Amino acid sequence: MLKLMIAEDELSFRQGIIQMIDWSFYGIEIVGDAMDGREAIALMREKKPDILLTDIRMPYLNGLELIQTAQDEGLSFFSIILTGYSDFNYARDAVRYGASEYLLKPCLPEDILQAILTVKEKIDKDHRNGSSLEQLNQNWNKNIPLLKNQILNEWLSSPPLPLEDRGQVLDEVGISLTTSRIHIGLLRIDSLDRRKDSKLYKRDMALIRYAAINILTETLLPLFHGLIEPIRYGEEILWLANIPENETDASLKDKMEELQRNMETFLKISISISLSSVKPSLDEVHTAYLEAVEAMAGRFYQGKGGVFLFSEYDQRNLNHVSILENEELHQLEKEIRLHLENQLYEEALDDMDQWLNYIRNTSQYEKAEVNLRATIFILELQKFSQERIPTAFEWKDNLINWVEQVPSIETLEELATIMQKIIQNIVEIDSQQKPLHRTVQAALDWIIMNYNTSISLESVAKETYVSNTYLSSLFKQELGINFLDYLHQYRVEKAKELLKQNYKIFAVAKLVGYQEERHFRTTFKKWTGLTPTQYQKK
Incomplete structure (x- = not known):
């Protein structure tokens, strides 16, 4: 409700205003009334009314002096002047001090109500406009990250337009970069324990990308002294940053490996990272992006989980x-x-x-x-x-x-x-x-009996009384596979049986002969195309 205060030295007139109108019906609360200017200013400091209804002639401070004093003290309110004088000078002064309405005594309660409702409408309108402006500001602030992402995406895809001033855009949008010594890093998530066509995969990837960007920012912010902007570019996560003058490839790699460890620790994911060379100008970020993509091609040959620098890339x-x-x-x-x-x-x-x-x-x-x-x-x-x-x-x-x-x-x-x-x-x-060669059959029998122990080509060759080389040759000739791959495949088949029984993955790894769960997960994925978690949820 709006707060109304009345300053009037005539008691009967003051009480009539208070009692003859149902102010609450109109969304107005009378927070106080004063009989003179000194009492009125003290009450205004305490109650901070939205509307002041004041007589011009009062003891100590007249109405105009009351308005001026309250305004000088920083109070914000609308004022309505009551006076028995129709002198134009009073009206002019009232307007000069910001009075919204000017009423001549004697006046009816309806006149007073109408004047106050007119002011109330102005206040409500100001509130609406203020709320709209605040909402615009909130929407602007909320959309700043999206706007940054859109601008940086455009810069990645094409060179600058003629007369385009990217430095000015940095300032206008609040992008945390300078215009020189720019590089781009590309982060690729190696795997996730979900099928790519599932709703869970899409949901999980969205959450993981969000978390990955936060970890990326926290990890790399000190390296780039705060001059870094992580963004989504299609399905990829990457960042633009300003490389310090004294930064070396070796120290960059160390920091990227720290980022990989953090992703493994907090999100349990493996990531590959590629880095462009350092570009002298922000206008060359599209070239830097192409370099990062080209460097990531090293992942095909060197495997997942690496750090690939364009400066080391054999073009x-x-x-x-x-x-x-x-x-x-x-x-x-x-x-x-x-x-x-x-x-x-x-x-x-x-x-x-x-x-x-x-x-x-x-x-x-x-x-x-x-x-x-x-x-x-x-x-x-x-x-x-x-x-x-x-x-x-x-x-x-x-x-x-x-x-x-x-x-x-x-x-x-x-x-x-x-x-x-x-x-x-x-x-x-x-x-x-x-029929299988008897030595191979003996070796297979030994694997069946001992697959969950630390067996090797050497130990099985010893049990079958042949050399390592000969046993390896026999496996290839008879089974079309080398000994170690056969052992892994057999263990994976046994692991499948246990996973179907809902054994914990770390327990399955131990039961089929792997001391490290990580090694088991990698081997299982290699020979089945699925992670143990994916297989168990099929």
Whole structure:
């Protein structure tokens, strides 16, 4: 309710104003009445009314002096003047002191009410305008992060327009950057224990990105002395920052590794990070972004969880021969097919390793190029399997599934796992009618009995009375897989059984022979394409 105060030296007139009108009905509360100017100013200091209804002629302070004194003391109110004098000078002075209304005595209660309601409408309007302005300010402040993100996204995607002053924009929007020594960091989340097509995945990723940006900011703020702006760019998290003059690549890497540890500690996620070179001007952030993306390509060859600096990046020779025309890879693929045809499985596996190592060591092809070459080779192996093993319909379906998986792989290691599994399955199907070599069978029996202990190629070779090299060769020839990969696959199959029974993941790791849960999680994901958590929730 609005607060009304009355200053009037005539008691009967003052009481009539108070008693003859139902002020509460109009949303008005009378907070006090005074019989002279001195009492009125004291009451105003205490009650701070919204409206003052005052007579001009009063003892000690007249109405105009009362208004002036209250205004000088910083009180904010609307005033209505009552007077028995119709002199223009009084009216003029009343207006000069900010009086909203001017009433001549004698006046009726309705006249007083109408004057006060007119002032009340002005106050309500001011409040509405003030609220609107406050709301605008709140909306502006709330949308500042979104505006920053939009502006920085535009800068990442294109060079500046003619006459564009990005330095001025920094000041206007409050972006915490200067215009020189700019670099960009790109953060990529390596994995999350959810299926990508699920609602939970989308919800969790939104929450994790939000938390990751907070951890990123807290970790890197001291490094850049507060001159950093983390943003979302599509599905990516990145930051723009001003690099201090004395910062080295080594110290940058150390800080990035600290960021990785913090993400692991607080969010239980692995991240890969790439950094652009330092650009002299804010106008070059689009180039810096492309460098960060190019540096992140090192993740395909070196694996997830790394820190990749553009300054250390071995830039690809843009004139290299297309991977589809690479004769060395073509020759290795021919040899793999020939060895499979002649049942020389150890040689086929060795050639597959050479095929993968050739790509790994050259590191000059884009991920999409490598995936395309791998897809073509898988289709050739599919054709080979159809011609050689026409009844293996289940296997042909697996081949198709692997072709579908290739575009989504993120590292060469993931591709290597797929290619190794393909060779292994061709060998398994091709060897179904043949008995296993007795040494291999003995080794498999030993694994079945002791898979949950710390067994190794050396210990099993000792138990089967052969050399490590010979046992390794036999595994490749008979099973199409090396010893250690077979052991991991067997343990993973046993782990699946325990996960179906809702065992805790750390317990499953111990029960199938892994001392470290982290190693178990990595191995399980490698051979199943799912994390233990994902598998358990299927």
